[in-house]
Amino acid sequence: MIFDRKITRRQFVSSAAAVAGGALLPSSGLISAPPATSSENAACEARVLSLNKSAWKVKPFPTAQVRLRNGPFKQAMEANRRYLLSLPPDRLLHTFRLNAGLPSSATPLGGWEKPDCELRGHFAGGHYLSACALMCASAGDEELRAKANNMVAELARCQAALGDGYLSAFPKQFFDRLRDGKDVWAPFYTLHKIMAGLLDMYVHCGNEQALEVVEGMAGWIGRWAQPLSDEQMQQVMKTEFGGTMEVLYNLYALTVNSRYLELGDRFYHKKVLDPLAAHRDELKGLHANTNIPKMTGAARRYELTDEARFREIALFFWQEVTGARAYCTGGTSNEEHWRTDPGQLATELGKTAEECCCSYNMLKLTRHIFGWTADPRAMDYYERTLFNCRLGTQDADGLKCYYLPLGGGYWKSFHSPFDSFWCCTGTGVEEFAKFGDSIYFHDERGLFINLFIASELNWPEKGVRWEQETEFPEQGKTQLRIRTDSPTSMSLNIRIPYWATRGGKIILNGEAQRVFSSPSSYLTLDRTWKDGDRVELILPMGLHSDPLPGDPTLQAAMYGPLVLAGRLGNENLAKSEVYLGYSPAPAGKPVPVPGVESRSKDSVSWVEPTNEALNFRARAEDRQIALIPFYKLIGERYVVYWKVRG
Secondary structure (H helix, E strand, O other), rough: OOOOOOOHHHOOOOOOOOOOOOOOOOOOOOOOOOOOOHHHHHHHHHHHHHHOOOOOOOOOHHHEEEEEEEHHHHHHHHEEEEEEHOOOHHHHHHHHHOOOOOOOOOOOHHHHHOOOOOOOOOHHHEEEEEEEOOOOOOOOHHHHHHHHHHHHHHHHHHHHHOOOOOOOOOOOOOHHHHHOOOOOOOOHHHHHHHHHHHHHHHHHOOOHHHHHHHHHHHHHHHHHHHOOOOOHHHHHHHOOOOOOHHHHHHHHHHHHHHHHHHHHHOOOOHHHHHHHHHHHHOOOOOOOHHHHHHHHHHHHHHHHOOHHHHHHHHHHHHHHHHHEEEEEEOOEEOOOOOOOOEEEEEEEOOOOEEEEEHHHHHHHHHHHHHHHOOOOHHHHHHHHHHHHHOOOEEOOOOOOOOOOOOOOOOOOOEEEEOOOOOOHHHHHHHOOHHHHHOOEOOOOEEEEEEOOOOEEEOOOOOEEEEEEEEEOOOOOOEEEEEEEEEOOEEEEEEEEOOOOOOOOEEEEEEEEOOOOOOOOEEEOOOOEEEEEEEEEOOOOOOEEEEEEOOEEEEEEEEOOEEEEEEEEOOOOOOOOHHOOOOOOOOOOOOOOOOEEEEEEOOOOEEEEOOOOOOOOEEEEOOOOEEEEHHOOOOOOOEEEEEEEEE
16 A cells, blocks of 8 residues: 555645744865855745745755755766766757747757657756756755856847747747647646746745746746636636646745735636535546646645645545555656556556656645645655656666556666757756655644654754654664754754554664554654763664555555565667667566565565565565665566465
8 A cells, every 4th residue: 555545635734834944054074165145045045934824734955955865866866967067058058049039059959859749848958957956956056056057048048039028949820729729738838847947946946036937937927828718718728738837826925025926826727626615536547657746736726725625626636546546656647647547557557657746746746745634644655656667666766766667577668868868857857856854843832753864954033953864765764963062952853654554663862662663654753852862763674565556466566665676687788778868668578477486465574574674575476586775776677566376
């Protein structure tokens, strides 16, 4: 199960007022960068907090206050950084300049950014800016900040040349086709990505020009939509429009200009959102990633206006997807759609199950759900999805997956450096730039440790810095140490995950404590902390199975939060089948997968550990198959769901 398929709406608690974080304190062992001034930090904090005008029960810290330490997440972030730096700005800007009538001699990019692709501009002017801004906040990366600031200036130049606030890499005639009901590939989706990238540059990097460009774009959208009736707008929304609601609401939060709130309301898609408000799951047949961003838009609407209806939409949708439409990885969708009734995924395994964009957007939505509720089960889902759907979808060169195949005998495929630029390339570069954004949350009283990731948190409002040292998931433990100039009273709330069914141990300053907590809860230590105090959490990890919803004989083996994949080798697996161009669908045929026998329907008796950490073997028919964590497996075929005979 994802974490608790029987979760009910009544089990969530109402939100309460939350407080702000502080400015960035110095830290060591990170990407080198000139330290920001206190005024720059204060200004950045104010922008971040203006986005979060909401009654969250607990709140995340500004991204700049968390730094990753050495471990798999920092290594993945560094690979992503290298890829971002490898992309030439003139090539990214090429089609924007051409569309604005400005000269460009750059070599065009390929894939979904090539000059005749109708989605062009979504990565080059949107995802790329968001990723650079998030990398600036997450790692103090001044090189990417400079590149992104220059791109903002060039995009502003393109907007000025067009003269009416419009900015895109394709002509305005695409919107004429959209208005007239003619076929066109998601023009508002692309505009949303560009606006979101520019807003991220304003929020995280203080680029005032980026905000001006976004306001110009929003003004153009308002003028375009103004003559359309509500019925016409509902027809427009039959074409994917991404997070247009969300970005307009975020612009309202930053400017307090009610025109943007009203314009965001025009992108309320009744056919999808009204049933959810009535607690009806009518998702069957819908394109998954078209619709998940609408739920984040609904979440923002609730947070900015306190209208409970929008909270119900987001909550009910989240419960339905995580509880009845998700795989063992936490991901969702097959062939990009929800093709069945809830809880019926037996026919939904193949080379296109699941799409990575869906996982990215589900994590975004989950942060909102957790902020409202402080429910540890939301972070149970977040952890599962982060480790299994996100961490393992990038190779050593920073290239990303589109699909994460769960059909037996398939393999992971990645984009090419300059000839793909899929939607999942874009959400991937963003995800791998912001791994620190949900490790820690806080309320007025104390700190919430949500994820076991090597990192440090600076919390100057409390006058403390927390350091987390861990080799998780290689080892089932983590250690927290406080740095403070004077004794500080606060509560430390540590998530005890759903998979911690074998108990555990808390050690405070070398002494084992008698207290512990049950799975899917927070263990609270409330005391006055002194400099150097340390807390060690030991969580024994164990094997368990996760049956596929709708067919209990199809089971995934898990170890703690980790999905285990059976290694089927790479014989005759061509590089062209692993690294793709325009089309993201893997080519080639899967290899046969052997079945296994189990002595119990709810155990993994067919899997046993080896002497090497996180290495296992399965007794499958007449042979043994090695298993490793899914996120570690790249460049070979695998099996995740096994046919189990009892």
